Amino acid sequence: MQRQDGFTLVELMVTLAIFAILMVLAVPSFNSQIQNNRSQAIGEDLTTALKYARSEAVKRGQSVTICASNANNSGCSNDTSTWSNGWLVLLDAAAPTSSSINPGEILRVWGDVPSNAQISVVTTPNTSSTGTAISFIRYASTGTLARISNNVHLKRITAFTSGCNLNGRQELIIGVAGMVNVTRSDCPSGS
Secondary structure (H helix, E strand, O other): OOOOOOOOHHHHHHHHHHHHHHHHHHHHHHHHHHHHHHHHHHHHHHHHHHHHHHHHHHHHOOOEEEEEEOOOOOOEOOOOOHHHHOEEEEEEOOOOOOOOOOEEEEEEEEOOOOOOEEEEEEEEOOOOOOOEEOOEEEEOOOOOEOOEOOEOOEEEEEEEEOOOOOOOEEEEEEOOOOOEEEEEEOOOOOO
8 A cells, every 4th residue: 555645634624724713813903004004104195295385385485285185186175074085285375374275386286095094184272182173284485384363373183094003093293383293193993
């Protein structure tokens, strides 16, 4: 009788069962990591847009605004909940203290935002208060935040995707000098 090398059916079934158990444990963790990476990418894109708007304001010597985009990325939206559509950086001919935008040339568009993104942008006198939702952030020609309606407050942007966990949420604080500070925090439970 010749001896044949190989796997028995029982060995193969045990191996497949172990593989299936490992996949059931690994896939949810992998999906959370993907959502955390997407959240981080949104935060990095917003940081890039803010730094770009600030540098363009200084370079051009005029106000530059970053605003929530409308559905087709052709202009600004007045709706404070549309930041998840994307955002635009554009020249702004409005007076620096104006509470509305007078859009000029669109300098750059960020429109490729994941459909499960949740982005909020607020203006607040300090980091501990809740703040008021806004649809745009204006930089003055000096690179500082513009004094809208004679008030200058810091801006806070919170960005994350549904399904992220642990420290997947990005929080950007734009101080009155126009500098951006990025921190990570835990995603809301059930996001």
